[in-house]
Amino acid sequence: MxxxxxxxxxxxxxxxxxxxxxxxxxxxxxxxxxxxxxxxxxxxxxxxxxxxxxxxxxxxxxxxxxxxxxxxxxxxxxxxxxxxxxxxxxxxxxxxxxxxxxxxxxxxxxxxxxxxxxxxxxxxxxxxxxxxxxxxxxxxxxxxxxxxxxxxxxxxxxxxxxxxxxxxxxxxxxxxxxxxxxxxxxxxxxxxxxxxxxxxIDEIDSYNRFLSRVGDDPGCRTALKAIQRDTLKRRDEFGGLATADAAKKGYTFTTVGSLDKSLEIAVIDAYFAFWQYQKQSDCATVPKAGAPAAEVYAWFEKVESLTTYADQALAPYVPYYYQAAVQLGSPEAYDGYLRDLLRYPGADVPESFVPKSIERPPFDHxxxxxxxxxxxxxxxxxxxxxxxxxxxxxxxxxxxxxxxxxxxxxxxxxxxxxxxxxxxxxxxxxxxxxxxxxxxxxxxxxxxxxxxxxxxxxxxxxxxxxxxxxxx
Incomplete structure (x- = not known):
């Protein structure tokens, strides 16, 4: 090499x-x-x-x-x-x-x-x-x-x-x-x-090992995973909130394929996004499984909106996702503990966020x-x-x-x-x-x-x- x-x-x-x-x-x-x-x-x-x-x-x-x-x-x-x-x-x-x-x-x-x-x-x-x-x-x-x-x-x-x-x-x-x-x-x-x-080297990924031990409080990691699982178990309930929100904002989901798929990817990403932008002290804000849907939805809006992958929200960043798909690389999804609840396994990759009208060359290794x-x-x-x-x-x-x-x-x-x-x-x-x-x-x-x-x-x-x- x-x-x-x-x-x-x-x-x-x-x-x-x-x-x-x-x-x-x-x-x-x-x-x-x-x-x-x-x-x-x-x-x-x-x-x-x-x-x-x-x-x-x-x-x-x-x-x-x-x-x-x-x-x-x-x-x-x-x-x-x-x-x-x-x-x-x-x-x-x-x-x-x-x-x-x-x-x-x-x-x-x-x-x-x-x-x-x-x-x-x-x-x-x-x-x-x-x-x-x-x-x-x-x-x-x-x-x-x-x-x-x-x-x-x-x-x-x-x-x-x-x-x-x-x-x-x-x-x-x-x-x-x-x-x-x-x-x-x-x-x-x-x-x-x-x-x-x-x-x-895109195929050698250290992100998931990092995410499995990030922060000083194992209880915070557990709470984040619990609310992710709870949200996917209550998918229809949260999907209804996301549908109403998307209608209000005029959002469509042609690039990723559906609002349901966007929601699932956003739930996966929420764990990564929490540690990216929140502080250790924000662990106290993580809702408990079973909390009212409106409270949980508002928390996702702060951490990782469940409509993040709408066409209108993606559009400004398509050049980034394109570059991630062809040169920059990206982390693999940290979703092993969610696999039994996923309908679209493997979808959380940059290619999913680039319109099909844009041709992509092979990845530059x-x-x-x-x-x-x-x-x-x-x-x-x-x-x-x-x-x-x-x-x-x-x-x-x-x-x-x-x-x-x-x-x-x-x-x-x-x-x-x-x-x-x-x-x-x-x-x-x-x-x-x-x-x-x-x-x-x-x-x-x-x-x-x-x-x-x-x-x-x-x-x-x-x-x-x-x-x-x-x-x-």
Missing amino acids: RGLLTVCSAVLVTVLTVAGPVPAAKAAEPGGGDIGEALRHVPGLTVVDEAPAPDGYRFFRLTFTQPADHRDPDAGTFEQRFTLLHKDFSAPTVAYTSGYNVSAAPNRSEPTRIVGGNQLSMEYRYFTPSRPRQENWADQLTIWQAAADEHRAVQAFRALYPGKWLATGGSKGGMTATYFRRFFPHDVDGTIPYVAPNDV FAMPDIDFWVRTQGRRLLFVYGSNDPWGAEPFRLGPGSRDSYRYFVPGGNHGANVAQLPPDEAAAATATIRRWAGLPPAGPEVTARSAPAGFPDFDADPIMTARPRL
């Missing part, structure tokens, strides 16, 4: 040079000039509008013309949505992506807060509206194409921001930041991926091992943060003998919102100092990692883009 990974890595390296030319912006004088005027000199960039921003910042909504296929100039272009939070031309700049849509609010990621810098946020290709008119999912929606998008963006903006650059993102965004660094290792000076899964191999053998200046109770951390990125100036931290009891500020004080201080060093800044006091954003800034972790379905 090692030889195969080496060959795969070498093949991928050879294709990195074929991306289209990067637009050259007119250089701005660091510390001076008007950012609004400077943006108008970036080829391919359109300033959609300037929105209100907290004192000391300016906030712009932008689009940037990208090749639909970085290897095929004849495939056309599309407009990719960006936002820019500008502080100073000479400040460090953070390239951020959630891996999904771009937020329209002037939020700051934690690394941006730590370095007090600018932030360029990018929407991931194929998430509406950042999608080519002539779609070609198999050729255009790959981790390399998305990395090439980020490469062109960073190169285009580097003329405006010649200082240090960092890349970051949470969850799928953390994966994206890692892939970007693998394919274009010299574009930024450091990468901080948050809660980024590393599903190296080389993509994730290549990334993992690069991190362990060539990774430089990477800082991974995970939550110890987050199921997505069951298969984390691993550092190896070739990783240099790289670090990995776990927040004790942390979930999918884990960040540097939640680490034990000595680890938080060390991680903060590392991030600031990569940004060319001196160490700072612990207040820099405060979880609450400064006055005027929305809390980034409250952004619905970060917490909405899908699980990742």
Whole structure:
């Protein structure tokens, strides 16, 4: 396997040079000039509008013309949505992506807060509206194409921001930041991926072993399994509530096949979703088997809605499920204790959530091992943060003998919102100092990692883009 990974890595390296030319912006004088005027000199960039921003910042909504296929100039272009939070031309700049849509609010990621810098946020290709008119999912929606998008963006903006650059993102965004660094290792000076899964070999799954022992309280795990079983035993009762809810919202279930199938998959997922986003203290909120249906339904709405897999709820995330089905991989369903109650065993897989009208190529078994191999053998200046109770951390990125100036931290009891500020004080201080060093800044006091954003800034972790379905 090692030889195969080496060959795969070498093949991928050879294709990195074929991306289209990067637009050259007119250089701005660091510390001076008007950012609004400077943006108008970036080829391919359109300033959609300037929105209100907290004192000391300016906030712009932008689009940037990208090749639909970085290897095929004849495939056309599309407009990719960006936002820019500008502080100073000479400040460090953070390239951020959630891996999904771009937020329209002037939020700051934690690394941006730590370095007090600018932030360029990018929407991931194929998430509406950042999608080519002539779609070609198999050729255009790959981790390399998305990395090439980020490469062109960073190169285009580097003329405006010649200082240090960092890349970051949470969850799928953390994966994206890692892939970007693998394919274009010299574009930024450091990468901080948050809660980024590393599903190296899809058939070898560590998630279920993790889920069988997650948390400090075995009674919580038992209670979760009990309410799942009770819900499936009372399927008609809960199905009636879900049917009424779906009718009110105008939901249909063509992609998964039926509301009943959607309900069953959601019940399976609820155990995973609970540990992903809830806290250990929320174990007390788990309803007891036999509780009134309305009470249980309301609990599922908080943890994993029983209408999660409606067509209308799935639509924004189809590009993610497609990627999970063809490159990223996914956890196997944790449902062994429910098997006697299942009507659709084996349905809880990404393929179930991709419309049949979208053709899928065979699964790429080389993509994730290549990334993992690069991190362990060539990774430089990477800082991974995970939550110890987050199921997505069951298969984390691993550092190896070739990783240099790289670090990995776990927040004790942390979930999918884990960040540097939640680490034990000595680890938080060390991680903060590392991030600031990569940004060319001196160490700072612990207040820099405060979880609450400064006055005027929305809390980034409250952004619905970060917490909405899908699980990742």
